[in-house]
Amino acid sequence: MLQQRRGHEFTRILAFGAARGENVVPNDDLVGPIDSSDEWIRQRTGIITRKRAGKDVEAVDLAEAAAREAIEKAGIDPTQIGVVLVSTVTHTVATPSMASLLAERIGATPAAAYDISAACAGYAYGIAQADSFIKSGLADHVLVVGAEKLSDVVDPTDRSISFLLGDGAGAAVVGPSDFPGIAPTIWGSDGSKWDAIGMTATYNEWEAGAPRPTMRQAGQTVFRWAVWEMVKVARQALETAGVRPEDLAAFVPHQANIRIIDEFAKQLGLPETVTIARDITTTGNTSAASIPLATHRLLEEHPDLSGGLALQIGFGAGLVFGAQVVVLP
Missing domain, CATH: 3.40.47.10 (Thiolase/Chalcone synthase)
Known part of the structure; x- marks a missing residue:
């Protein structure tokens, strides 16, 4: 064997x-x-x-x-x-x-x-x-x-x-x-919106004479998807973790847009006791780096959050998404 x-x-x-x-x-x-x-x-x-x-x-x-x-x-x-x-x-x-x-x-x-x-x-x-x-x-x-x-x-x-x-x-x-510090992950993709965020050209098209590829997005499509569909994912992550919104110490979504972040908080019914990451205001949208950057800043500014529960959710090009509840270090 x-x-x-x-x-x-x-x-x-x-x-x-x-x-x-x-x-x-x-x-x-x-x-x-x-x-x-x-x-x-x-x-x-x-x-x-x-x-x-x-x-x-x-x-x-x-x-x-x-x-x-x-x-x-x-x-x-x-x-x-x-x-x-x-x-x-x-x-x-x-x-x-x-x-x-x-x-x-x-x-x-x-x-x-x-x-x-x-x-x-x-x-x-x-x-x-x-x-x-x-x-x-x-x-x-x-x-x-x-x-x-x-x-x-x-x-x-x-x-x-x-x-x-x-x-x-x-x-x-x-x-x-010695204790559960990362709850089960809820993740997935929606390839029907594959072209909602991406590059303006492929490398082959660039070689054939197209302008250098740069990033672009269909803003309204992404906004609607993030606000309506990703809230469902966030709720599922909470449910899977056995956590209620009022149990959270912090909410750390991908720093895509402050309007998306605020709408998220509203739809989730987060109480005022939950600290919400808004690192985007002075850092901008840093894609894969945004959640750990925002969490790092939260812990620097609010060290009392250490040991508390945080809901983190990322969503972006693909379209892809992932969320989990974690214990903050």
Whole structure:
């Protein structure tokens, strides 16, 4: 009979790390090419400024900084990491992965390492996999990183998404626990809306003479889907965890748009006791990095949230989604 691994019964997030682009970009710097205004962007998105990295900084550099902080705060050695997962859509090459390079940079080699392409849901996908790996015995500690340099794929004249996007990386170390720290994940996809968020051209079309591919979205389609369909997913995540809205200490949705975040909170019936992440106002939409960045900021500003329950939900291009309730470190 083949031998089988047995892992840990429970898992939890041990620590977070964060890195944001070093440049603060106010709305006024972006309104000219899209014939807009600071007031319009604030009203439509809630964004006042966003963080963007310099030309010499790549997403993996942000990932490294966030990962090092998370590992140090978790109190482990990089050699104890068994798997490195990086959620990103802005790696500079199609292959090899950002994760394998990151593993080498932080001293986690020979950890298993691969990238996850699930856009704004990528971090939640990574947490789901980390939880599974530790419970199955594949690893004792997993590093989950969301890292994006979205300013590399922005068309300054695009009115659908360009003014939303920022650069950053958020990291979490997941490890074994004496108590349940990560509830079952609710995840999935809706490929019928595959083209709602994406690139303006394929690489083959670019080679044939099309403009360089940049990001764009069908804003109203995404807004309606996020507000109506993702609320159902969030409720399912709460139900699966055996948690009521009033049991939550925090709500950390993907930082897509402040109107989506506020409508989420309203539809879920979150009481005023629940702290809601609104990192988008000064960081922008950082896709896979947005949930760990927002959580890191919440814990810095509200350390009393430590040990409380947080509902996190990511949703984006694909369209894909993932949600789970976690215990905050």
